[in-house]
Amino acid sequence: MGTVVHPRSAPDAGCPVSGGHPAPPPTRPQPVDPDEARTFLEQFYAETRPLIPLDRRLRQVFRDIATTGTYRHTPEELTFGARVAWRNSARCIGRLYWNGLRVRDRRHVTAPADVAAECVEHLREATRDGRIRSTITVFAPDGPEGPGPRIVNEQLIRYAGHRLPDGGVRGDPRYADFTDQVVALGWSRPEPLGRFDVLPLMITGTHGRPELFDLPRDAVHEVPLQHPEFAWFADLRLRWHAVPAISNMPLVVGGVHYGAAPFNGWYLNTEIGARNLADTDRYNLLPVIADRLGLDTSSVRTLWRDRALIELVRAVQYSFDEAGVTMADHHTESERFLTHVAKEESAGRSCPADWSWIVPPVSGALTAVYHRYYDEPDPDARPAFLPPSP
Ligand code: ARG
Numbered sequence: 001m002g003t004v005v006h007p008r009s010a011p012d013a014g015c016p017v018s019g020g021h022p023a024p025p026p027t028r029p030q031p032v033d034p035d036e037a038r039t040f041l042e043q044f045y046a047e048t049r050p051l052i053p054l055d056r057r058l059r060q061v062f063r064d065i066a067t068t069g070t071y072r073h074t075p076e077e078l079t080f081g082a083r084v085a086w087r088n089s090a091r092c093i094g095r096l097y098w099n100g101l102r103v104r105d106r107r108h109v110t111a112p113a114d115v116a117a118e119c120v121e122h123l124r125e126a127t128r129d130g131r132i133r134s135t136i137t138v139f140a141p142d143g144p145e146g147p148g149p150r151i152v153n154e155q156l157i158r159y160a161g162h163r164l165p166d167g168g169v170r171g172d173p174r175y176a177d178f179t180d181q182v183v184a185l186g187w188s189r190p191e192p193l194g195r196f197d198v199l200p201l202m203i204t205g206t207h208g209r210p211e212l213f214d215l216p217r218d219a220v221h222e223v224p225l226q227h228p229e230f231a232w233f234a235d236l237r238l239r240w241h242a243v244p245a246i247s248n249m250p251l252v253v254g255g256v257h258y259g260a261a262p263f264n265g266w267y268l269n270t271e272i273g274a275r276n277l278a279d280t281d282r283y284n285l286l287p288v289i290a291d292r293l294g295l296d297t298s299s300v301r302t303l304w305r306d307r308a309l310i311e312l313v314r315a316v317q318y319s320f321d322e323a324g325v326t327m328a329d330h331h332t333e334s335e336r337f338l339t340h341v342a343k344e345e346s347a348g349r350s351c352p353a354d355w356s357w358i359v360p361p362v363s364g365a366l367t368a369v370y371h372r373y374y375d376e377p378d379p380d381a382r383p384a385f386l387p388p389s390p
Contacts, residue, residue, distance in 0.1 A: 029142035029257065031070065032254075032255040033255045039254070040255070040382065041054065041058060044080050050076065068144065069143070070141070070256065078107075078253065079105075081254065082136050082251060082253070082383070084383045085253065087344075088383065091354045091358070091377075092357075093268070093333050093336075093337045094266075095337065096339055100134065101134050104122060106138060107258075109140060110139070110206055112211040112213070115203050116211075116213035119151070120219045123215070123245065124218075124219055127221045130323060130326065131326060132265075137261065137263075138251065139259075148258065149204060151203050151247040152203070152204065152248065153178070153247050154388075155244060156243075156245040156262055156264075158199050159171050159172040161175045162189060171193070171195050171196070172276075174281070178199065181202070185212055186212065196240075201213045220241055221242040221325065224238075224239045226318065226319050226322070228315075230292070230293075233292075233315055236288065242267070242325045243266070244271070245264035250385070250389075251386075254382075261385075267320070267326075267328070268328045268360070269329050270313055273316035275361060278309055285312065286304075286308040290304045290307070295307060295308065330362070334369040335368065337353075337369055341374070350375045352378055
């Protein structure tokens with residue numbers, strides 16, 4: 001997606017993720033294509049059977065497009081559009097609950113400070129002290145007058161990567177460039193520099209000038225990591241945030257582009273344990289854990305990395321469970337995904353999926369999702385969450 005790396009090494013999550021930090025669109029958005037509006041409304045009517053007849057709604061929408069260049073979704077159309085965009089996300093293993101997505105309609109909000117305040121409210125409502133709810137907040141779309149707001153951060157909650165004089169990074173190296181950008185815009189790094197410093201939101205309004213907003217502490221629920229057997233694990237002072245909320249993928253529904261539409265689900269244990277904390281270009285913690293475990297690290301053939309990895313994923317799962325924060329495990333999620341595929345088939349739909357993102361990054365062949373192939377993803381499927389613009 002956008003700046004994403006090779007798919008076999010990139011899959012991060014199972015859910016749509018991307019690497020880049022988009023600039024605001026430089027040009028005026030095009031008028032909505034009436035054919036895209038029609039295709040969407042036909043789908044909406046076929047799946048939900050609303051009360052107003054389709055041809056009346058179509059006439060109204062075509063008239064609005066002809067006179068204003070765009071049209072306004074009803075709240076029901078918006079909710080359906082956001083849910084189907086999730087259903088169409090070929091990289092997401094968690095799609096069984098697509099129809100339960102909570103949609104916060106904030107289409108009247110455009111000013112960066114108001115967008116930031118609504119992102120904070122989104123986090124509070126989605127977190128609920130750990131009983132996480134899948135939620136999306138939809139801000140003003142792009143329109144003929146100009147672009148709507150954009151959230152530049154890849155996710156609402158991410159940790160800074162502070163470049164050090166020795167060439168290393170303290171914190172999350174994935175966000176070292178983004179951290180440099182916010183510092184250039186006036187963000188002051190915490191002192192002393194931490195490994196888990198929450199980054200500010202960087203938001204552009206309709207004028208395209210970025211502004212920064214700190215997240216209040218109480219909107220960022222975090223889980224300190226501990227291990228069910230090894231007391232030393234807590235001494236590593238690791239933590240992770242409870243809510244993954246992708247914020248830089250535009251939602252496109254019926255030809256309308258919602259450039260700021262942050263959405264969250266809940267974490268899968270392996271996203272944190274087997275990727276964020278383990279990847280050599282992220283927190284790279286396997287050598288530290290192997291050392292504490294007293295493993296023989298003299299050769300990869302001792303499988304020290306594999307053994308350390310399992311203990312790390314175990315610690316993540318155990319800590320979230322103990323803290324009462326919703327987290328999926330890869331075994332259960334794999335079963336749920338196949339239930340979803342079967343349900344889609346019985347509804348007469350195919351369920352395109354990207355095998356390399358669906359199969360978990362540990363114990364692949366222990367999960368049923370590994371042992372089959374899926375319908376090819378269609379990049380033109382709509383509604384959709386699009387890759388962020390470069
Ligand atoms: N892999 C990303 C991360 O570690 C999160 C992607 C979305 N994941 C999800 N479970 N909804 O932060």
